[in-house]
Amino acid sequence: MPSRSSTVRIGTEAFARPTEWFGLEDCEITSRGLSTPAVQRLIHARSAPPVPKWTPGKKQDSAQDTRAQELIRKLLYARRTDSIALAESVCNEATSLTWVSPRVQEKMDAAVRSGRLWAEKQIADRQQLFASLERAVADQHHGKVRRLLQLAKAATKDDSSESVNHVITAATDYLTTVATARKKHLNTLLDDLDGSPQYMDPDLFYAKVLELLHAARTVDAISPQRRAQVEAWRKRSGVPAGPDQGCPRCGAGNWLPCLVDTTADEVQGVPHDERMRPIIEERKERQRA
Known part of the structure; x- marks a missing residue:
């Protein structure tokens, strides 16, 4: 009696498409399970990059x-x-x-x-x-160094060489040294006033307070305690809190530090005589009145 053999066929049905049948030998086992050639074609079609649209008359780059x-x-x-x-x-x-x-x-x-x-x-x-x-660093022009250093740091924010870093470091060190010296000078003036005799020549006392106010304006950061001391000496001396008339010699503005005669950038240690004389004379007039 002849033997019978059966054939196994696997069908794949996709949307709006007829069912496709494949022999078991045409299929393969994948991570998704049993897969037919039709399934492989569908997966490939979905994963393939989209074909760029063509516009008539326009050349693709x-x-x-x-x-x-x-x-x-x-x-x-x-x-x-x-x-x-x-x-x-x-x-x-x-x-x-x-x-x-x-x-x-x-x-x-x-x-x-x-x-x-x-x-x-x-x-x-x-x-x-x-x-x-x-x-500017070599000539010790404080104002010029301060202004140029800001520009230099902005110019090297993404690229700097060893020579450039050397110049920036030298400028930064110079400004730090000046700031330290100015703060020390302010402290010295405050200590001198604290240790001054009770009865001092009024004009000399007034001049010392003006020098103190001048020094305080040259210091970038003053502690609250020191600022209160400066204000106390100003009130005690009678120096007005409002603006002065500036300096006729160097052109410094109201209550701004006087500048060295040889440069328009450097602040000198004490106000010019031409600036202090009218203030002292005005004070004497108020006292006589």
Whole structure:
């Protein structure tokens, strides 16, 4: 009697499609279970990247053109953020980029030329800035050092060399030394007034308090205790709390420290005589009245 053999077939039914049947030998065991060729085709179709849409009359950019346009935008960002290092890096990459279309290549070449000119000017300006800062430290121009140091720190926020760091450190140390000396001078004046005799020449006492007020304005940070002492001496001497008339000799503004005659940046230790004389004379007039 002849033997009978049975055949096993696996069917796959998808939405809006007829059922497809496959022999067991055509299927395979995967991590998802038993899978037919139809299932594999569906998985592949869903995981494949979408085909870009085609617009009639519009040419699709190549990968090289896309990268070139990214570099152009990156170069503009480098200029907006004042990053010389980034601008130079982008220019170097743009120069080595090949297989760019003529239309995009022309734009990129113009951007690179403009970017390199900008970077060269920034480097020259930075060199001039640090040379000026170094001279200001050597000449001990406190106001100039303070102003230029802020610009120097902003110019090196993303890139600094050993020589640049040396100039910044020297300027910072100089400002720290000046600040320490001014605070020490203020403390000395306060101690002298505390130890002054009870009956002092009124004009001399008034001049000493003016010098104290002048010194207090040159100190960046005064403790509340010291500030209260300064204010107490001002009230005791009768120096008005309102603005003075400035200095006719150096042009310093109301209640601002007098400046050294040789420079418009350096604060001198005591007010000029031309500034103190009218204040003392006005005080004498009030006393006589």
